[in-house]
Amino acid sequence: MEGMQEEFKYETEVKTGGRVELEVPFEPGVHVTVFVHKSRNGTFEDLLSASESTLSFWDNSYDDEDWNCA
Structure with missing residues (x-):
């Protein structure tokens, strides 16, 4: 389809002379x-891991009770 953009993400290291x-x-x-x-x-991976590891915070019956009645 003409006009549609395609984006790609690549991770690589800079080579000698600043070449990629x-x-x-x-x-x-x-x-x-x-x-x-x-x-x-690793900064992004650490942040992603931290955000996923704390999902149990939201599994809280008191919070559910308050917000379900809001």
């Missing part, structure tokens, strides 16, 4: 725009 290489699923000559974001190793 990616293999993308496009034909040669296709124009692409690349955004570069320096990641903090």
